[in-house]
Amino acid sequence: MDLKLTQGMKKRILVILVALCIGVTGIVSGVLFKVSVIDSKELSAMATDQQQSSFDIKAKRGTIYDRNNKVLAQSATVWDVIISPGDIEKNEPENREFICKGISGILGTKYETLTEACKDTSSRYYVVKKKVDRSTVEKINNFVLKNNLNRYSVYTVENSERSYPNGTLAASVLGFVNENEEGYGIEAYYNSYLKGTDGRVITTTDAHGNAMPYDYSARYSAKDGNSLVLTIDETLQYYLEKNLEITVSQHKLANRSTGIIMNAKTGAIVAMATSPGFDPNDPSYVYFESDRLTLAKMSADKKTEEEILAKKQEIWGKQWQNKAVSELYIPGSVFKMFTCASALEEEVVSLDSTFECSGIADVAGTKIRCWNIGGHGVSNLTEAMIRSCNPAFIKIGQLLGVEKFSKYFEAFGFTEKTGIDLPGEADSLYVKESDMGIVELSSSSFGQTTKVTPIQMVTAAAAVVNGGKLVTPYVVDKIIDSDGNVVKSAQTVVRRQVISEETSATMRKILEDVVTANGGGNAYMSGYRIGGKSGTSEKIDDYNSGKTPELRYVATFCAIVPIDDPEYVMLVVCDEPTSGYIYGSAIAAPVVSAVFKEGLEYMGIYPQYTADELAQQDVTVPWVGGYNSIRAEAQLTAAGLKAEYIGSTDGTEVTGQVPSAGTVMPSGSTVMLYMGDIPLSDYRMSTVPNVIGMTVEEANKALSEAGLNISITGAATGSEAKAVSQSVNSGLVVYRGSVIEVNFLVNNETG
Template sequence: MAKGTTVRMWHRTVFVLLMMMIAGFGAVIFSLVRLQIVEGETLKMRAVDNQVKDTVLTAQRGTIYDSNMKVLAQSATVWQVVLEPAYITDDNRDLIAAGLAQILGMDKNVILEHTRKKTYFDVIKRKVESDVKDKVVAFKDKNNITNGIRLIEDYKRYYPFGTLASTILGFTGTDSQGLSGIEAEYDSELTGVSGKLVTAKNAIGTDMQYDYEQEVPAQDGNSLVLTVDEVVQQILEKNLEEGLVNNKVQNRGCAIIMNVKTGGIIAMAVKGDFDPNDPFTIADKTVADQIAKMPDGEAKTKALREAQQAQWRNKCVSDTYQPGSVFKMITGSAAMEEGLVTETTQFSCPGYLTIGGRQIHDWRRSGFGSLTFAQGICQSSNVVFMKVGALLGPNLFYKYFDAFGFTAKTGIDLPGESRSIYYTAAQLTPINLATESFGQSFTITPIQMITACAAVANGGYLVKPHVVDRILDSDGNIVKSADTTPKRQVVSNDTSKRISAILRQDATTGTAKSGYIPGYRVAGKTGTSEKQEIKTSKEYIASYCGFAPADDPQIAMLVFYDEPHGNSYYGSYVSGPVFLKTMSEILPYLGVEPKYTEEEMAKLDASTPNVVGQTVAQAKNKVSSDGLTPQIYGDGEKVVSQVPEPGKSIPKGGRVVLFTDQQSKEKTVTVPDLVGLSLSQANERASQSGINISVSGAALTGTANAVSSLQSIAPGTKVAPGTVVTVSFIEPNHVE
């Protein structure tokens, strides 16, 4: 009995043990299946995360070039200062902390905390310039520090020309991401692909030395070649800023220069602007001082943010305005294309029209009497264009309004383009049609207006404005080029030529003569429009839009000032001289050859002969024989210098000052105030002051009442006698 019990107990024990073994092995097998198959990938990733550390290596951002491959924005090398705490001992810990604190301008105790971390890689400062990096290298060499401090190459964005083209270029943030302008619009092209520095960790979680590192190199971003010409941009910004100051403009000014055949933006400027190297600093000192005086708090933060957004805003593409009389070139083109008018179609202008019970006046309230259509453009008659608008009717007017691109964004490759506000054909009541026909009651962007102007000039083709000509990879290969195919033809080549001829006449004898340039066949139109959103007081926008040469248009230009508070707010007075001065400088630079009429040749300035080194008698004879007036300073027998210099332009009959000794060369005269004068008054005042004046603008067109509006050298400036000061003239009028 006892034996049987023993056997059963043994069998039971074996069974229990067997079950336990099966359960145990089953649990192990189940765990193995779960760990290796079900959770295998997750655990593998966790293991990798515990064993390696990734450090991002920044890719070099692509370079931005102008059309002549001048660098406008580039990423220059800077450095990251990295500690290797695992190599730092108590023997050199204090030395390293103290040395780096002094070089990097950091707190020593902060660096000491970094030196005690369990790692081989710890960034303590980024974007360190090369001069600071050199000091770190010198510190390491001097103290024989082979391990513990590392320097890793990084990149920082630079804009070599400062504020130049800032609203086109935009800027980047601290993480090298584009935040505005081209930098934002083409961020994905410019950024490139970041690399990695993979660092291994040991069993206790400490980074291992760089023998166990692996680097995945960064791929540099693509570069951009713009249509913008840096020289033209410089000229435009200089003259735009001068007009801003002279006319006391309150709400910034902007200007665009476009290739009428391709839509390429040769220059685009906004003043006031900012420095993309320091974009968060308010460039307008008056505004900056006002914000600085505010008490700290939410109001100050808000004011600073609004001021920053305002200076970054590209007025050329983001602001809308009523174009005023500049728009008459569009209404006129539509009417000519439809055969509703010709150059000689007669209109009567009594000075106003009554439409829908409302009396709408012309800018000349007494009227013009009988005018042809061409004269209606040159005199900028609102009455004539209200009648032209009525001939078109709502449907045809809207058809061309849409065709010229005013109902849609242009698609320019810049961020923040605004939409226009307008009436559809069904919404065009007689009074709306009348006011829209001369550029009021709707708002468009400056980029829309100049694009439409280019279509008027280039044979009727609507082009797409763009600022990037091509994209290059890091090896300089072309990745993509801009498509310059026109969107559509809006008017015929015949209509384009005929309107251009009328606009050329407008710039020669009409209301746009403040933009007249001898030899360059400028076509132009002025515009003055009231800002309807202003309720408390009247504010205006003054503009001038035109192109050249009128017989073979190459470039169009729009100048736009918002709220001028100077002597006048009319487009001819405010924007015309800036258009004139800029076109006078850039057309020769761009290789546009002048073609002078006989009348223009008779008025051209002469070239100063070279008489340096000649005797006084010889020099006087040479100057006089060239139709100029010699004036002698000094007691020497020979000419040692002259003003103007040899080969420089001088008005016919002008004064060439000859200096005959060193003492006489020091003589100076004071430039007088030459603004607000008639041509004869300006000549008399210049003669009395001992300087020459070169005349431009309306005074060259034979206009009897031309008045000087701008001079190239500021009043009160000390100059050598005989210096030539260029004076621009406008015809004072009240064109709206």
């Protein structure tokens, strides 16, 4: 049938066609708008993801130096070995097993693990091994080149590895970082400066997912982190840590020890240690023997893995904690220096004030005893400090009153953090002014109620002796970039003037008398002017709460050198000694003395001896073999020694001497000289007496009567000192004239 379109039909068809065109055009435009505008970022990212592969280049972390630019922490460039299962599948599937065998052979990894990883052909980035050295990278590169493998089938990526060349040294200050740059100590506090900015490598692929030539790759280099120059001195740090370790072992400390040496004028920390510490190269190793025994017992008792892991985490948390900054302790009698300074400043006491001690004080019905249960009788202010008399300082605190005591407690910085540039600084615990009654005031006055951090204590002690200025302690001297430019440098910050220079000068004199009283205490050193104060506090709250089965103590000593113009303040805290000794003067003061003996001249502080001190100095025995008696005696006399002859002196020469040349012994000691042909078998012998528990005078007499010489260490001339050890056991037979070293200790709460 011949179908003819009418004019109306043609118009309708035209309208429909126009509508369809408009509709299609609208849909296409809408899709284009959605793709190019609305979804452009998402689609672009998807395209980039399909066309590009990228990986990070780890930035090299900044180096940490001590104040003399010795490396304490550093990062070295290492490499991660990568395979691309996707590239292997597309470019050389026939080499898959060959590649897996070759790489596992070089790296010592499991072949089966690699072949399993290669099954994921959607992956272009599988880490075979992290942090390999340059020689291993060269082996990988040679393997790829020799076998003409695709560049992106096997490759290496730069990484960074942190190391601490001195092991445990300054670990509690330095801290450590893990692979995610999370950690402890300075590493954490200054992480934003140290970490740098990672770089990136972007590789372009073709439509089939194959890596394109180098021209289609981009590399954005990493920016290395800044470096830190600390105020810590590596040598002083070593001296401090070594001697803290000794006291931890000798006195069997149950809760570690800590020490700080701070520049009294600037606040710069030159040494800070916690012992036992840890090795930041292996921070998960448990270093405290008692903790290892605890874990071993848990294993023997068949505790669950979860229970053991929880205990390990608890131990690690404490092990990594910087005791000097993050743990509180009761200071004990060291705090008396602040009570004394405050009372002098307020003029409620003077050097002529007197105090009576019967051994116990009655404060509103509460009995508070003195460490000396027999009492001290009447003391002036200096004597009260030397004797560390609790009732005297209860009276001084009461003379100050709650308001003024609290005012100075705050002024010395005990109610706030010091602001030291280390993480985890703890807040102190103390009785607020509004809650303080006469009993709380009395016990706080001699340091038994308050809990503070060691860093608060040493900072406040500096203010007592440096002219009255409270400074902010710090451990980072400057920050430098990779080109050596100084990014930031530390400045001394004086927070406030706490006491006057006049009061500070008076306190310096009092604290020097504490060390030198009665001929010299455990911190006394011939030729040096040292001030200080000991402290022994009871951990009464731990005992009352049942945390410890018996009452335990904290032994402390704070020393200042030189006391006439203070340069350094040193604080040592020994937590929970279990050796039988408890006093700070007996446990902590010898640590101070040992560090000073090794370090003072290194610190630029040299001895200035009085005539009496010079007369008591040790001398070195000269060699007089082959000399006649006249010449030999002249040599010994010049050295400050005496001679005793065995055999005829008529025309004979010295054929033997005891002690031998090079031996160090006190001036005035006697050297036995054997003249002529006297065989060694005829040398005179002596039996070593037991001098433990004797005074210096008694021990010297006993050894002298046995024909032996004494060498005194420890509390050299203190009238309260008793011998605690001798270098040769009693009962042994030695050559007459031999030197026996005897260590003396003042075992009470006096300085």
